[in-house]
Amino acid sequence: MSVFLSRGELEEIFGRADKIRLGVVGDFCLDIYLTIDSSASEVSVETGLVTQPVREEHHYLGGGGNVIGNLVSLGVGSVEAFGVVGRDLRGEEIRDRLEGFGVETSGLIFQDSDWDTSAYTKLYENGVEDKRIDYGNFNRLNDKTADRLLDKISDSLGGLDLVVVNQQLKHGIHTDYFRRGLRELIKKHENVIFVVDSRDFSDEFDGAYRKINVYEGARILGREYPPGSLVSLEATRDIGFELYNRWKKPLFLTRGENGLLVYTDAGVTGIPGMMFFSRIDPVGAGDSLLAGLALALALGYDPAKAGFLGNLVAGVTVQKLFKTGTASAEEVLDLYDNAMYRLRPELAVSLKRAKYLAESEIEIVTNPPPANFRIIHAVFDHDGTISTLRQGWESVMERVMLEAILGDRYSSVGEVEFEQVRERVLEYIDKTTGVQTLVQMQGLVELVREFGYVNRDRVLDEYGYKAIYLRALKDYIRNRIEKFERGELDVSDLTLKGAVAFLKLLYDRGILLYLASGTDVEDVRKEAELLGYGRFFGERIYGATDSTLYEPKRMVVKEILTRRIVSEESLSGVVVFGDGPVEIREGFRMGCYTVGVASDEVRRYGLNLSKRRRLVEAGADLVIPDFSQGRLLEKLFF
Numbered sequence: 059m060s061v062f063l064s065r066g067e068l069e070e071i072f073g074r075a076d077k078i079r080l081g082v083v084g085d086f087c088l089d090i091y092l093t094i095d096s097s098a099s100e101v102s103v104e105t106g107l108v109t110q111p112v113r114e115e116h117h118y119l120g121g122g123g124n125v126i127g128n129l130v131s132l133g134v135g136s137v138e139a140f141g142v143v144g145r146d147l148r149g150e151e152i153r154d155r156l157e158g159f160g161v162e163t164s165g166l167i168f169q170d171s172d173w174d175t176s177a178y179t180k181l182y183e184n185g186v187e188d189k190r191i192d193y194g195n196f197n198r199l200n201d202k203t204a205d206r207l208l209d210k211i212s213d214s215l216g217g218l219d220l221v222v223v224n225q226q227l228k229h230g231i232h233t234d235y236f237r238r239g240l241r242e243l244i245k246k247h248e249n250v251i252f253v254v255d256s257r258d259f260s261d262e263f264d265g266a267y268r269k270i271n272v273y274e275g276a277r278i279l280g281r282e283y284p285p286g287s288l289v290s291l292e293a294t295r296d297i298g299f300e301l302y303n304r305w306k307k308p309l310f311l312t313r314g315e316n317g318l319l320v321y322t323d324a325g326v327t328g329i330p331g332m333m334f335f336s337r338i339d340p341v342g343a344g345d346s347l348l349a350g351l352a353l354a355l356a357l358g359y360d361p362a363k364a365g366f367l368g369n370l371v372a373g374v375t376v377q378k379l380f381k382t383g384t385a386s387a388e389e390v391l392d393l394y395d396n397a398m399y400r401l402r403p404e405l406a407v408s409l410k411r412a413k414y415l416a417e418s419e420i421e422i423v424t425n426p427p428p429a430n431f432r433i434i435h436a437v438f439d440h441d442g443t444i445s446t447l448r449q450g451w452e453s454v455m456e457r458v459m460l461e462a463i464l465g466d467r468y469s470s471v472g473e474v475e476f477e478q479v480r481e482r483v484l485e486y487i488d489k490t491t492g493v494q495t496l497v498q499m500q501g502l503v504e505l506v507r508e509f510g511y512v513n514r515d516r517v518l519d520e521y522g523y524k525a526i527y528l529r530a531l532k533d534y535i536r537n538r539i540e541k542f543e544r545g546e547l548d549v550s551d552l553t554l555k556g557a558v559a560f561l562k563l564l565y566d567r568g569i570l571l572y573l574a575s576g577t578d579v580e581d582v583r584k585e586a587e588l589l590g591y592g593r594f595f596g597e598r599i600y601g602a603t604d605s606t607l608y609e610p611k612r613m614v615v616k617e618i619l620t621r622r623i624v625s626e627e628s629l630s631g632v633v634v635f636g637d638g639p640v641e642i643r644e645g646f647r648m649g650c651y652t653v654g655v656a657s658d659e660v661r662r663y664g665l666n667l668s669k670r671r672r673l674v675e676a677g678a679d680l681v682i683p684d685f686s687q688g689r690l691l692e693k694l695f696f
Contacts, residue, residue, distance in 0.1 A: 063359075063366050068394060071357055071367065072387040076135035078356045079217055083240070084122025084224025085231060086141040086166065087176040087194075088148045089341075089382050091116045094183040095510060110181070118382045120178065122224040123152055124342050128349035128371060130159045131384040138218070140165035140211050142203060142231050148175035148193065165210040172198040176227055185508035197229045204236040208243065215247050220356040222348060223266065225256040237262055251355055255348050261304075267361070268301075269310040269348055275301050291404050294319060298326060308361040310351060310368070312344065316403045320365040327362040332373045333398040333639065333675060337486075337504065342382030347372040350385075370394055379504065398643050398676060406674040409667075418690050419665070421681040423674055426694055427651055433569050433695045434631030437618055437645070440575035440582055440601075442637035442657055442669075444557045447538060447585055449659040452487050454534050458527045459483045459502055465512035479509060488668060494576065494640065499523040539588065549589055554655070555663035556685030558591050563688055565594040567696065574614045574641060575601040615644040633695065637669055639676035646677030653691075654678030 063071075095113035102109055119127050122141055129137050139161050143149030145168050152175065156163050176194030180187055215221070223240070225232045237259060244252050244265045252266040260270050261278050272289045275297045276282065283289050289297075298311040302321040309321040317331035350371030354364035373393050374385035405411045405423065413422050441448045461468050463479055471479075482505065490498045499520035506517050518526075541547045549558065564571060571594050575582045579601030586592035586599060600614045619632065634645030637655040645652040654673030658664045665683040673681055682691070 063354075063363050063394075065391070065394060067359075067363070068367070068391060071354060071359070072133055072391075074357055075133035075353060075387075078134060078219045078353070079136040079138075080129060080134055080352060080356060081138045081140060081165075081211070081214060081218045081221040082122045082126050082129070082224065083140040083211060083221060083231075084125065085176060085227040086122045086139070086143055086152050087120035087178065087227070088123075088152055089118045089120040090177055090179040091118070091381065092179065092181045094181055094188070096183060110183075116381065117151065118342075119152065119155055120342070120382050121176070121226055121230075121345070122222075123156065124345040124382045124384070125222055125224055125349050125352075126156060126159065126161055127382075127384045128346050128375070129353065130161065131386050132349060132353055132371065132390070133387055134353060136162070138162040138165055138214055140207060140214075142167055142169050142173060142199060142207065144168065144173040144175040144194075145170060146175050148177050165207070165214065167203065167206055167210065169200065169203045172196075172200070176230065184510060194227065195229055197227075199231050199233050199236060201235050204231070204233060204239065207231065207236070208239040211240070212243055215243065215250055218250060220251045220253065220352055222352050223252060223254040223256065223263070224345070224348070225254075225259060228258065232256070232259060241265075253348065253352055253355065255344065264305070265307065267308045267310070267355070268305060269312065269344070269351065270301075271312045271314070271344070272297060275311055288404075288407070289313070291316075295326060310347075310361070310365050312347065314340070316400065317369060318347075318365055320362045322361050324362075327365070329362075329365045329369045330399040330401055331369075331403065332393075333400050333672070334373075334377060337379060337501065338376040339379045339381070339383075340376055343372040343376045345382070346375040346385055350390075370397070373397065379508075398639055400675040401646075401677050402674050406671040415690060415694070418687050419683055420687060420690060420694075421670075422679075423654075423681055424679045426680075431651070431695065432631055433564070433567075433633050435570045435572065435633075436564055437572045437574055437615065437632065437634045437641070437650075438561075439615075439636035439638060439641045439655075440573055440577070440586075442659055443554065443635055443655045444561070444573075444591065445553055445585060445589060446657075446659045446662055447535060447552045447589070448531070449662075450534065451531055452491070454530050455487055455498070455527060456480070456483055458523070458530055459487070459505070462502055462518070462523055462526070463506050463509050463511060465516070467511050471511075491638075491668065491672075495524055495527065496520055499527065542588070550662070552589055553591075553662070554657050554659075554684050556688050558589075560685040560688035560691070561591050561594045563692060571595050571598065572618050573599045574618055574636075575599075576614065578602050615641045616648075619644065619648045619650065637673070639672045642673055642676040642678050652678050652680075654681040655685075656681050656683055658683070 092112045093114040094110045098111040100109050126137050126139060139156055143152055143166060153163055153166060174194045179191035254263045254266045255269045260268050272294050273283055279297060279300055294313060298309060298319050298321050302309045310318055312318040315331045317329045320327045347368035351364040351368035354367045370390050370393055371385045374389045375383035414420060415422060438444055460480060460483060464471055486501060502523050503520055506512055573595045582601040583599050600618060632650040633653060634641055634650050635653045635655055636642050637657050642652045642654055656666045656670035656673055658666045663684045663686060670681055
């Protein structure tokens with residue numbers, strides 16, 4: 059990471075948030091979410107068409123309203139809204155919701171003609187969005203309304219610490235006439251920070267800070283990238299520098315899941331994106347990021363730290379599905395404590411960029427250990443790093459998830475429907491491989507609710523589904539152990555290539571070895587003894603004490619690094635080996651040297667590209683496919 063806010067700074071920001079006063083000038087919209095349940099469909103007598111019954115309806119503030127919702131949720135003490143609504147139910151609802159937040163709405167004015175309050179009506183069935191129904195596409199702001207709105211803004215500027223300008227509608231308040239008047243206010247009030255987030259007119263607001271995504275920035279410079287395409291870090295940097303040199307004011311250039319770049323006179327600072335393992339919803343994420351950075355800027359923090367806070371706020375809201383979500387201070391602090399950053403996204407998706415130790419399959423992601431580096435302690439993840447006893451867990455989880463989602467219809471659902479559900483399950487399992495089981499089960503809860511085959515009052519929580527999965531997995535493992543005991547499998551069938559030999563090599567060198575697992579600790583000890591490497595670890599085998607009650611992997615690794623090792627000496631001689639992002643992330647956070655094991659658990663040797671991507675993003679310094687080149691690793695560390 060290029061920049062951090064400390065937890066103390068975050069707490070200080072939230073502790074002072076109620077002292078500041080912000081204004082939001084923007085397009086105020088309503089987002090209406092309708093959940094369709096065709097099980098109650100009827101054929102209309104009048105039209106002969108099948109109806110779309112609405113099971114649930116939820117309304118959320120969008121546009122400038124969503125920015126305000128986030129500011130209020132973050133604890134900002136005073137917010138003023140400046141915009142236009144129509145004299146209709148949607149306009150009344152927006153005003154009522156804002157006033158319910160304690161927002162000053164005298165600047166939210168009505169236009170009696172040629173104006174319908176903007177709204178997006180989104181229809182979802184089985185988690186899939188249908189064609190949207192929009193209101194407000196034919197709005198025309200007249201100059202008289204624009205003057206009234208500009209006067210309201212002007213009258214309030216003397217008491218505001220910062221003004222956010224939101225523009226996302228082509229047929230909203232941002233007419234040529236209004237933009238000209240707003241530019242004059244920005245020029246006149248140089249002591250007030252204006253932060254502009256404009257889809258179509260970013261190039262026009264001289265004197266303002268800008269928040270803009272890389273595609274919009276490229277378009278201003280006459281370049282086009284297909285929506286959703288990867289714009290390389292190098293190309294993004296060039297776009298940002300050109301825009302900053304043109305505007306000469308702080309610039310926040312967002313990159314979607316890859317984070318953002320912040321440009322100031324001091325140069326460019328990178329804020330990485332975050333890894334999420336359940337489904338995410340990016341709707342409204344830009345508004346959340348804007349609210350977070352506005353809060354920090356208003357309190358005097360530099361733009362880079364403001365961008366870091368904005369990134370955290372957006373990280374909270376993208377995890378809230380089917381809503382333009384808001385983030386509270388508590389949620390932001392929780393994410394800060396647990397965030398998993400995507401550190402090197404370009405390298406992670408491209409083997410062409412990979413660099414290797416000469417004549418080896420050992421990928422050097424950062425730098426080799428320094429010449430004076432010596433291992434004192436080595437922390438090993440268990441499953442997928444040493445043991446392959448649990449290889450095949452994916453098929454066990456697939457069955458558990460399919461039965462949970464389909465419920466009583468597991469045997470009777472049509473083949474096409476079954477395969478649609480199965481495809482989503484397989485995609486989800488692949489995406490979440492290597493993370494805590496409890497997190498995977500939280501995602502399962504959402505999938506069960508999303509597909510709607512099971513009545514809501516019969517949906518279990520993540521602990522209930524985890525217990526079912528662990529019972530099924532235990533039966534599967536017992537069967538493999540019985541095969542081992544009968545001689546149908548041997549140690550080479552149940553361990554990664556070269557793993558046991560490498561453990562012995564380290565043990566013979568006098569290295570203290572630690573085994574970390576999210577499995578019940580007694581099971582880990584038995585399995586390590588069974589497969590012949592328990593003696594290398596001795597009493598330094600750690601796992602869960604009750605794996606159905608809490609998710610232990612991260613806690614176990616953290617316990618080893620912060621209590622078992624630090625109490626003896628520094629972490630400068632510690633290497634963490636693991637095939638999952640959790641243990642690599644913890645090693646990275648603690649400043650250890652990290653070796654990602656991108657193992658193919660089916661073959662027990664060779665590179666797993668999906669694992670490699672996750673490990674590179676999580677912070678691995680080296681990536682190896684297995685331990686078959688253990689002697690070369692030995693040369694790196696001794």
